[in-house]
Amino acid sequence: MTSRSDAFQDSMRAGTFPEGTPMMLRTVVAALALALSASAAASQPTTSLRDGIVGSWNFVVAEVTAPDGKKSFPFGETPKGVLIFTADGHFAQIHVAGDVPKIASNNRLTGTPEEYAEIMRRSLSVFGTYAVDEANRTVTYNIVSASFPNWQGQAQTRAIDKLTSDEFVNTNRSVAGGRGSASNFYRRAKWGPWRGPKRGI
Numbered sequence: 723m724t725s726r727s728d729a730f731q732d733s734m735r736a737g738t739f740p741e742g743t744p745m746m747l748r749t750v751v752a753a754l755a756l757a758l759s760a761s762a763a764a765s766q767p768t769t770s771l772r773d774g775i776v777g778s779w780n781f782v783v784a785e786v787t788a789p790d791g792k793k794s795f796p797f798g799e800t801p802k803g804v805l806i807f808t809a810d811g812h813f814a815q816i817h818v819a820g821d822v823p824k825i826a827s828n829n830r831l832t833g834t835p836e837e838y839a840e841i842m843r844r845s846l847s848v849f850g851t852y853a854v855d856e857a858n859r860t861v862t863y864n865i866v867s868a869s870f871p872n873w874q875g876q877a878q879t880r881a882i883d884k885l886t887s888d889e890f891v892n893t894n895r896s897v898a899g900g901r902g903s904a905s906n907f908y909r910r911a912k913w914g915p916w917r918g919p920k921r922g923i
Contacts, residue, residue, distance in 0.1 A: 772854040774885050779805040779908035781817055788902040805908055813852045819844035
């Protein structure tokens with residue numbers, strides 16, 4: 723046997739009411755159903771890619787996939803670094819190998835050619851402005867300057883492969899020199915009291 727409460731629940735789902743239901747109660751139930759529907763719609767995610775990438779990201783790893791499928795890690799498998807996007811359209815990226823060598827003389831101006839060469843190969847800094855293409859899911863870096871000076875003034879586009887509140891993955895589909903594609907993995911920087919950024923992994 724169907725109870726009166728069950729009948730009201732069925733009425734809310736079907737949009738009808740049992741015979742004899744007071745008009746005031748019908749109005750209240752209808753208003754409640756409308757409010758619940760509006761609340762559900764409002765809870766749906768509406769963050770754009772542009773809004774989603776703003777903030778600080780810790781560098782996890784860079785992975786280059788060669789045309790033959792072979793993978794390599796230009797900064798090693800445990801690098802350090804950060805990627806920052808500001809709300810007004812600027813970015814800064816620093817990638818450094820976890821085992822980048824120190825200069826024996828302890829003076830950055832008096833390193834050996836071998837030390838300078840290894841540091842150049844194992845670190846990269848870039849900054850400039852950026853633009854996001856929501857439809858094509860890409861971010862373009864308009865490079866003002868870089869530790870690799872050949873990139874100065876270039877516009878480089880990365881595909882946004884993944885973007886959540888905690889993870890960001892982008893890929894350069896065509897690495898210079900025909901070396902294949904390069905994917906960069908990041909996690910949202912977690913800031914703790916008086917301890918600076920946590921790596922988040």
